[in-house]
Amino acid sequence: MVDRMRLWRHDAMMQHLYDTATFWGDKVLSFTDDPNDAFWLAQVHFMADQFSRAESLLTRPFPIRPDEGPNQHSPMNGHHPLMKFTSFAVPLHGGSGIGKGKGKEKEHTGPIISARLPAGTGGMIEATAQGRSGVARLVDMSVACRYLAAQCQFQQGKWQAAVEMLGEANPFKDAERTRANAKVDEIDTGIKVLASMCYLRGLLMQKANRHEKAKHCFMEALTLDVKCFEALHQLVASQAMTPDEEWEFIQNLPYQEQEPDDAEFIKLMYLSRLRKNKHAEEQTTVLRRLVQEYSLMDNPDILYAFADQAYTQFRWADCFAITSRVLDLTSVHELTLPLHLACMFHLKHLRSRLFLLAHDLVRKEPENAIAWYAVGIWYLTAGQYKDARQYFGKASLMDPKFSPAWAAFGHSFSLEGEREPALTAYATCARLYPGSHLPLTFSGMEHIITSNLALADECLDAAYIICDNDPLLLNEKGVMAYNRGHYDRAVELFEKAIDLAGVTQTSQEVWLSTYINLGTGYRKLARYEDAKSAYERVTRIDPRSAPALAFLGMTLHLMDDVDQAIVRYHEALSIEPMNPFVLELLNMALEQNVEMGVARHIPKMKALDLSDSPLSDAVDDPMSVG
């Protein structure tokens, strides 16, 4: 009868009839007083979101009959296939499944039934001295129970207690090492409970704002078991590591040792997850291989990687196309949504769609920070910074680890010209994401605007240490060099930035300001021809760029081509009629025009049009026409 009840308990669990499961499980436990049954009951409680109940079950003193160690139980339960789960190794799957979110138990428990072997080695029972004396707490008897208890505490927000439950550091570090060799031989395709524990510890550290420690926990979890994807996700999402560190770490995980068969695939998948602003070529290879060798073209995660790549290259329209596809495939894709929203921010014609999307998200998932973030973005596109901030604030309150909200919070201040609050927001962002250079870059930009050159240098240099090949950062550094009068250096940096940006047709608009900067650098170095071509490049891309036209005028002015300079100033003023600097320059040029005397106009009248008009160039060269 006990076995039958165990079967019912399990079926009920599979079918999410938690009350039923609790009912039968309770009865089984009363019958047997078996730690395994207790564990399973706790598991049921956990799945039914009754965390404290599960916890108390796990932590209450549990009588152990000396003759009936849990290990002795397994053979007895073993005659029913389900009872093969009695081993403590097994429930770990349930635990990790929960970590990924409820509602996924089914798929995670599915394979358990078919593939589980009895008495996995991970679930060794650490019976304490206390246990031997007849009464012990379940948590003291098994790591799995301990892990489940910690999960319960974590879910209840008892973070300190959870830390205590798990221990500050991995207590099995040494044990693990000694056993490592032995373990390799064993066929265990599940995820090690130790890795999961490390992961949970990492989460707890994050809650305690100990980010460095958290990072190490996640790294440990991944090293213990490369399949522990959530640790990777946390590492990447919290941007705890610099791009280089990340790349190195992920590349050198012990895939081969742990998963000889799927090593390559896991590695590629993980690499495709990383930030795209470094190792661009390797990333492309990785993605190509994933698509070609594993034919994962339509997998949302792979599409996300492609979108991320496009976004890093500022190809917003492309990125948007991909993210739209991802969202078609899966209505919610946590990673893709911020990209999707950012693209919608950049592509102005999508404003109404953004509005719809934001509404949709808020309606469907009011609990998710990203929904409110979307609302904030919409207000940002509308230029209503105050409202936007309100929603970004809400988003970051709901999920303090949601970095886009923090950055956008900063941007909303920055766009309004509120330098100090913007800096504070960026600083928070930088603290939360020590591995990202962007908040530092943004702070540097703010400092440049407020002319805090020393601070700006500090920020930008710090950012540069984290990431040395972001063209945006190089541009800012160039601006700094320019501000300090090191024009050669500035030009060098701008050139490098443009080079790195690998400017493509569609992303040209983004780098206009860098081109303008480059032109200005050239101008300061008196390389007027270069300056002119840089500015002209800008005007070709954006014929209505007032600064480029004004600077072009200045360059021509410096080249003593007053007439053309005046024309350019006029063009600049026709776009920005009240720019005092350009007006001043125009007045200067006009006065110079007067000073140069009238004679210039009288004899030159014919020569002027022939020599100065670029048209004649086109005409002189017949090939240019043909």
Added chain:
Amino acid sequence: MSYPGVDWEIVSSLKAAIRDCSARRLTVATKWASELLLSIPEPKRDAPEPLPERTFATSTPARSRSPHASVSFNHQSPGPSQAAHESQHSDPELDTLHHPDAPTFQPLPDEVIAQEQAWEAEEEDRLIAAQAYYDAREFLRACDVLEICRSSRARFLYFYSRFMFTEKKAEREWHLSDKKRDQPPVPINTSLRDLFLAVQNSTDPWLLFLKALFLRRLGRREEAVEASLLSLSRYPWNWSAWMLLGKCLGDGEELQSMLPFLPLPPTHPLVHLFQVKVSNDLASPSDNELALCDRLLTEKFFPGNTWLMAQKATILFHMHLYVPAGALFEKIIAKDPHRIDDLDTYSAILFVLEEKVKLSKLAFDFLEQERDRPEICCVIGNHFSSRNDHQRAIHYYMRATQLDRTYLEAWTLLGHEYIEEKNGHAAVAAYRAAADADRKDYRAWYGLAQAYELLGMYTYALYYYHRATALKPYDVRIWQATGNCYADMGRPREAIECLKHALQQEHPLTMALLERVAKLYTDLEEYGEAAAHHRRIVELAQSQDKTVEEFSKSYMFVARYHMYLGGGDLNLAKEYLEILSKSHAEEVAQASDLLKKVRILIEQKPDAQGRTVKQARVADVES
């Protein structure tokens, strides 16, 4: 090779052009070509008796027949007008028209043409639907229906519809910020770049035309010229492309340097038509253009074509021959009483001739016909202006500019009215809009300069004067104004230079200019030069039989100069004083007084240069 007259080649090309332009909804070009065709005498418009193919074969013996000549969609007129649906190919008959040196001619490969034809046949139904949508101003629907089409014609209509849509949108968005401070001076079409990128690699002449259009709008003039030339070399009878090319040209010099690079021989009627039109736009036509116009209006070409007649009248107007210009316009109206194009020029002529009655009749006649044509508004504006009702004139000019933002004449006239009203800032805005609409119109620059001068912003004024003189180097009025402007700035030397330049030709204003120069020299205390100019005034006055009284001051100045200011030619002084003392000028008393003194001086200084002669003369006089 010169063109004795219109032949079947031209007629058939025109017919093809009408169909091709119409299929692409280039309305103005269609209208123009149809008018031209209609003006060709009836017999010439029919296909010649022998098979047209053979006719061309004789005219192009060296050229092998293009395979497509036999492919004819002859559901329209017979014969070689097969070009209806193969616009992009260069008609074989046109090949002969190319100048042997023309570097631009590049016919499309035959296989491309064949491919296009196949596609067009396949997409015929969609094209018709798209045209209907276009006519109904449902541009995006037209785009939708053409989305998947591959033929160049479909792609042209696709991009053209898209362009029209974005233009409409830009306009609408611009009007949203009406009466707001941050309204930009013109609507901004932000899609131009994307449109340009979409057509930038085209080889089809019509798409090349679009490319040129977008390039010009993007401010890349040289490339626009290049693209339109390329387009014309593949399809010469697209008048819109010619107009576009004309708009890209900045001044007469550019026009002249452009002519050899046109893909047609310089004697081709199209080139002449182009030349006439652009010279008119430049407001500087010469006798040459007038002769061209006359020739094109002969029986051999396009007799009685109203467009050409209007061009001729405009030429006459620019040459200040107002009476014949007016007469010609009357003929045009008699011939085509509902033609509104170019009426504004006619009204300007009537305005200058001060024919107020005719002007108001014209205004009221056409007001009944059509109120929403900018030309009509302009005519009404002129009518009010001639009656000094500046407020209402401004109202109508404004309306004209609202109807057509690129309507140069209305902007300029609006500027004039504002000047009349002494509203310098508004005038500046109006003239600037005119200059933006067409930078080769000197009137806009000139007006702009005047407005700035009115505002006391001399450096600006000068710059614009120079822009105007660059376009119209021999206009005395502009040089005079420039000189005056320099003078007002306290720069007499430059002023003198300008005025002297103005003096290089005879003009009713010469006398005033000389006086001004003399005055400036006097201010500079360079009396010698001043006297020289006064003397020129006197001599001019004498040669034109002007009365002494008018120029008594000049007589007086020359005399004084020679007496007291270092001239020393006492005899001349005496001569002038004598003339003066005998006249009825107000300085008579002064003159006779000086005359006495000069006589004494002459006696005191017998050793003056040329003494003997002068003494002899003195003796003569005294005797």
